[in-house]
Amino acid sequence: MGHFIRQVCAGLDLRKLLLALPLTAFAAGCGGEPQEQPSVEGAKPVAGDESLAQTEQGVGLGGSYWWGTSNNGFTSTTIGTSTNRTCFLSGLQGNLQPPTAGSWGGAGTFMYAGNWVIFVNHNFSKALSTGVQCINTAANRTAEVAWYQGNAAKLLGAVTAQRRCFLTQVEGAGGFNTSSDYVRVWNDGLNWYVGGNLSGQGGGRALCVDVPEDRGGWLWIAGNPGGFTQNLAYDPGGVACLLSGIGGPFNKSDFSDGVSIDYNAGTRYWEMTVTNGKRGWGNCVK
Secondary structure (H helix, E strand, C coil): CCCEECCCCCCCCCCCCCEEEECCCCCCCCCCCCCCCCCCCCCCCCCCCCCHHHHHHCCCEEEEEEEEECCCEEEEEEEEECCCCEEEEEEEEEECCCCCCCCCEEEEEEEECCEEEEEEEECCCCCEEEEEEEECCCCCCCCCEEEECCCCCEEEEECCCCEEEEEEEEEEEECCCCCCCEEEEEECCCEEEEEEECCCEEEEEEEEEECCCEEEEEEEECCCCCEEEEEEEECCCCCEEEEEEEECCCECCCCCCEEEEEEECCCCEEEEEEECCCEEEEEEEC
16 A cells, blocks of 8 residues: 555544543653654655645644555655644554564654655554644744653753643654553643653654643543544634644554544544554643
């Protein structure tokens, strides 16, 4: 199956809810060595459709994107300017388990040459896809910070009245194989961190940007087997919901098996879909 880019506005039907908790702050440390960011050269871009979410809600949203492939190698496409615009992870599906020890896979978004890029990188010959949501601000944007299993939690920046932090990328090389594996961002009232705990090698990256309002946070966990779609924040206009954490076993070659945040134009709610032992931390801002 080749690479693709698409947008999804609704997820799975509600089937099984294992646990629903508000976000709580906790610290975790620990990871392998950081991998160098792949070059964008040689990427295979395709055209993306205009985001329905962006059309419906307008203010503050800078586009919703999905990118996936079962082909080996680094595949990517540019998704627009990084000027006054910041992009974060909104979904991850498929397989992050290497066929041999030491192989790395990853997906998400990063800045390159004044633009945001969405990418998938692996040599697993298995389905792997990612979702990215962009918002139209770069106010006090911090540098991207990477955390890997085996390292202490990494500092993203001090807590301020408007600072919000989210994931940009997730990487695996044996981690993300059990229901207790995770990577996330949080704050302890003083500082923001990215960290987590994985059963094997892997990690994640995150950055922060100023957004005036916090519209709430959620943790949703699916049974295994099982899956459901659950509401996050209602959106009267200008609300965006993004992934602040992700976890569970990403070991199936299935573009629909994972965690995603999408906007449902019919209900005007942001929704999170989780399947088969996955967990997702989502926070909404305006």
